[in-house]
Amino acid sequence: MPITPLMPVYPRCGVRPVRGEGVYLIGEKGERYLDFASGIAVNLLGHGHPHLTKAIQDQAATLMHVSNLYGSPQGEALAQRLVDNTFADTVFFTNSGAEAVECAIKTARRFHYANGDTHKTTLITFKNAFHGRTIGTISATDQEKLRSGFDPLLPGFKVVEFDNLEAAEAAVDDTTAGFLVEPIQGEGGIRPASQAFMKGLRRICDEKGLMLVLDEVQCGVGRTGTLFAHEQYGITPDIMAVAKGIGGGFPMGACLATENAAKGMVIGTHGSTYGGNPLAMAAGQAVLDVVLEPGFLEHVRAMGDRLRQALEQMIPNYDDLFDSVRGMGLMLGIKLKSDSRAFVAHLRDHHGLLTVAAGDNVVRILPPLTIDEKDIAECIERLSAGARDYAPAKAA
Ligand code: PMP
Numbered sequence: 001m002p003i004t005p006l007m008p009v010y011p012r013c014g015v016r017p018v019r020g021e022g023v024y025l026i027g028e029k030g031e032r033y034l035d036f037a038s039g040i041a042v043n044l045l046g047h048g049h050p051h052l053t054k055a056i057q058d059q060a061a062t063l064m065h066v067s068n069l070y071g072s073p074q075g076e077a078l079a080q081r082l083v084d085n086t087f088a089d090t091v092f093f094t095n096s097g098a099e100a101v102e103c104a105i106k107t108a109r110r111f112h113y114a115n116g117d118t119h120k121t122t123l124i125t126f127k128n129a130f131h132g133r134t135i136g137t138i139s140a141t142d143q144e145k146l147r148s149g150f151d152p153l154l155p156g157f158k159v160v161e162f163d164n165l166e167a168a169e170a171a172v173d174d175t176t177a178g179f180l181v182e183p184i185q186g187e188g189g190i191r192p193a194s195q196a197f198m199k200g201l202r203r204i205c206d207e208k209g210l211m212l213v214l215d216e217v218q219c220g221v222g223r224t225g226t227l228f229a230h231e232q233y234g235i236t237p238d239i240m241a242v243a244k245g246i247g248g249g250f251p252m253g254a255c256l257a258t259e260n261a262a263k264g265m266v267i268g269t270h271g272s273t274y275g276g277n278p279l280a281m282a283a284g285q286a287v288l289d290v291v292l293e294p295g296f297l298e299h300v301r302a303m304g305d306r307l308r309q310a311l312e313q314m315i316p317n318y319d320d321l322f323d324s325v326r327g328m329g330l331m332l333g334i335k336l337k338s339d340s341r342a343f344v345a346h347l348r349d350h351h352g353l354l355t356v357a358a359g360d361n362v363v364r365i366l367p368p369l370t371i372d373e374k375d376i377a378e379c380i381e382r383l384s385a386g387a388r389d390y391a392p393a394k395a396a
Contacts, residue, residue, distance in 0.1 A: 013345065013348065013349075014348075014349055015027060015033065015348060015354070016028050017033070019047075020035070020043070020046070020047020020048055021047055021048055022046045022047060022048065022368075022370075023035055023036075023046050023047075023367065023368055023370070023371055023375050024047070025047065025354065031352065032352060033348070033352045033353070033354050034352060034353050034354065034375070034378055034379060034382060035047070035354045035367070035368070036353060036354055036355050036365050036366065036367040036379055037354040037355055037356045037364070037366055038366050038367060038368050039249065040218070040244070040356055040364075040366065041186070041218050041219075041223055041244045041245060041331070041366045042244045042245060042247075042248070042249055043248060043249050043368055044221060044222060044223070044245040044248050044287060044290075044291065044368060044369050044370075045248050045287065045290055045368060045369070045370055046368035046370050046371075047249075047368075049248065049286075049290070049370070051286050051289060051290060052248050052249070052250075052283060052286040052287060052290075054286075055282045055283065055285065055286035056250065056279060056282055056283055056286070058282070059074075059278055059279050059281075059282035060279060062278075063278045064277075064278065064279050065274070065277045065278065065279065066277070066278060067273070068271065068272070068273075068275070068276060072276055072278070072281070074276075074278045074281035074282065074285075075093060075276040075278075075281055077281070077285065078091075078093075078281045078284045078285055078288075079091040079093075081285070081288055082254065082256060082288075083256075085227055085288075085292065086227070086228065086240075086256060087236035087237065087240075087256075087258065088240070088256035088257055088258060089257070089258050089259040089262070090256070090257055090258075090259065090262045090265075091254050091255070091256050091257075092107075092254065092255045092257075092265070092270060092272075092275065092276075093252065093253070093254050093272070093275045093276030093280065093281070093284075094243070094252070094253040094254060094255065094272060094275045095251050095252060095253065095272065095274050095275055095280075096132070096243055096251060096252075096253050097131075097132055097215075097217035097218075097241065097242075097243035097244060097253050098131065098132025098133055098134045098136075098137045099132075099134070099243075099253055099272070099275070100217060100241035100242060100243050100253035100254055100255045101131045101132050101136075101137050101140070101180070101215055101217070101241040101255075102132075102134060102136050102137065103241070103255035103270060104180070104213045104215070104239045104240070104241045104255045104257075105123060105136060105140070105180070105213070106265075106269075106270060107211075107213075107239050107255060107257050107261060107262055107264070107265055108123060108177050108178050108180075108211040108213050108238075108239055108261070109121050109156075109177055109264075110264030110265055110269060111177075111211055111238075111260075111261050111262075111263060111264050112177050112211075112264075113264050114263045114264035115263075119174065119175055120174070120175060120176060120177045120210075121156050121175060121177055122156050122157065122158055122173075122175045122176050122177055123140065123156065123157055123158075123176075123177055123178055123179065123180045123213065124157075124158050124159075124160060124168060124171045124172065124176060124178070124179045124180070125140045125141060125157050125158070125159050125160075125179075125180045125181070126159065126160060126161070126162035126163075126168075126181055126182075126185075127142060127159055127160070127161050127162050128141075128143070128162055128185055128187075128188030128189070128191070128359055128360075129141050129143075129159075129162070129180075129181070129182055129185060129188060129215075130143075130146075130182070130185070130186065130187035130188060131180065131182075131215055131217075131241075132217075133146070135150065135153065135154060136154055138150060138153065139153040139154035139155075139156070139157055140157045140180060141157075141159065142159040156177075157180075158171050158176075162181075162185060162188070162191065162193070163191070163193050163194055163197045164197070165196060165197050165200035165201070168197075168200070168201060168204070169200070169204055172204065172208060172210070176208070176210055177210065177211055178205060178210040178211030178212060178213055178238070178239075179201050179204075179205065179210070179211075179212055179213065180213045180215060181193065181198075181201065181212075181213070181214060181215065182214070182215045182216070182217075182218070182219065183198060183214060183216065183219055183229040183230055183233060184218070184219040184224065184229055184327070184328060184331060186217075186218030186219065186331070186358065186364070187218075187358055187359060188358065188359045188360070189333060189335070189358045189359040189360035189361075189362040190326055190327045190331060190332065190333025190358060190362055190364055191326070191360075192326065192327065192328055193233075195233055195234075198230070198233040198235055199233065199234065199235055201235075202235040202236075205238070211238045211239055211261055212235075212237045212238050212239075213237060213238065213239040213240070213241070214228075214230055214237040214239070214240045214241070215240075215241045216228050216229055216230070216240055216241065216242050217241055217242060217243045217244055217253065218244060218331070219328070219331055220240075220242045220244075220245065220246070221242065221244070221245035221246050221287070221291060222245065222291045222296070222297055222300055222329075222369050223245060223300075223329055223330055223331045223366070223369065224300075224304075224328040224329035224330075224331050225297055225300045225301035225304050225328065225329035225330070226297060226329075227291065227292075227297065228240070228242075229328065232328065238257065238258055238260070238261035239255065239256070239257045239258075239261050239262075240255070240256045240257075241253065241254075241255055242254045242255075242256065245287065245369075246284055246287060247280060247283045247284055247287065248283060248286070248287040249283075250279070250280055250283030250284075251280070252275075252280040252283065252284060254284075291369070296369075299369075300329050300330055300369045301329060303330060303369075303371055303372070303373075303376065304328070304329035304330045304332070306373060306376055307330065307332060307365070307367075307371075307376050307379070308325060308327070308332060310376055310377075310379075310380045311325045311332065311334060311365075311380070311383075312325050314380055314383065314384055314387075315334065317384070317387075318384075318387040318388070320337065321336060321337060321338070321343070321387050321390065321392075322334055322335075322336060322337070322387070323335040323336060323337050323361075327365075330365075330366065330367055330369055330371070331364075331366060332364075332365040332366075333358065333362040333363065333364050333365065334362065334363045334365065335360065335361055335362050336361045336362070336363065337361070338361060338392055339361055339392075340357040340358070340361045340362055340363045341357040342392060343357075343363060343386070343390060343392070344356065344357040344363055346386055346390050347363075347382065347383065347386040350386065350389070351382040351383075351385055351386040352382065353379065353382040353383065353386065365379070367379070
């Protein structure tokens with residue numbers, strides 16, 4: 001691959017969207033794509049949502065950036081709103097998911113440090129997890145494709161099988177700080193953890209004084225039909241990383257924690273030049289205005305059920321290609337019987353439908369949460385047409 005001005009770390013594809021309109025992305029030549037990828041679970045409100053657009057425009061004209069060295073009324077207001085609606089007592093704002101996870105890792109270690117347990121530094125993490133691309137977050141996974149060539153990585157992570165409570169419990173020793181887990185693995189192929197697993201991790205943490213750290217970067221902010229996915233497991237974490245949907249397309253993230261878990265995060269322990277900047281806070285407020293509107297999360301659950309039923313009805317018609325459907329709310333995956341990347345490219349290039357490939361032969365379906373029944377019907381139509389004229393050998 002020749003070098004290009006834009007560092008060539010992503011494969012090239014034919015789609016170059018220049019504009020967005022609701023659930024559609026529009027390409028350079030005016031071609032319209034039904035966007036059931038949402039920038040990988042980012043554009044919660046679709047493209048060009050008037051409330052989000054206006055909030056960012058108004059804030060940009062008022063105050064775009066100010067250092068965290070000064071007071072932040074916008075940051076205080078959004079943090080208060082997150083605290084009011086979650087398990088958390090305090091929030092640190094970041095610019096991305098990986099940074100939110102980094103802050104979560106630091107908060108967990110610092111909790112034990114503040115208790116005088118300086119040997120409790122290791123987080124137990126899970127196979128096929130994805131937590132980001134920084135040195136810290138690639139150290140937290142055992143995926144070779146993310147890690148190779150980047151040694152030396154950081155110590156302090158122990159990877160065990162996902163959704164296996166015995167393996168998780170057996171991995172705990174005197175150096176354990178806690179668990180870092182996605183309630184629903186996203187990049188790993190839309191795999192929801194079982195109720196027993198999540199409740200079991202909570203129990204182990206309670207018994208042993210460990211930190212339960214959730215990565216809800218992909219599954220959080222309404223995606224699964226509740227504000228956060230852990231609500232559907234009947235548990236609360238000590239610390240949680242959030243990003244993607246929280247800004248609806250504005251780059252931002254957050255680390256939320258209980259007062260107890262955050263006891264070590266005192267003045268001078270952490271920081272970020274941009275994290276919590278007024279523009280990001282305006283975006284976050286506008287997204288929450290919509291997501292917390294009465295009826296919105298019910299809409300996500302109804303559309304999630306509807307889409308899932310429609311997918312389940314469709315897949316037996318193409319049973320040499322499709323295996324099964326899984327997920328929660330509007331975080332759905334279709335498991336294929338063969339590699340999903342070629343099928344995702346086929347849908348994109350020949351049927352104007354944007355989805356995302358994920359590990360384990362899965363096509364991820366992550367539409368804006370604002371979709372309606374007409375959008376679902378169009379998605380099923382395009383998927384079915386794609387399944388009918390798909391020839392894997394030719395496409396691959
Ligand atoms: N955690 C999870 C669960 C994710 O899905 C992602 C992004 N795919 C990240 C962390 C990293 O987020 P970002 O790319 O914003 O750093």
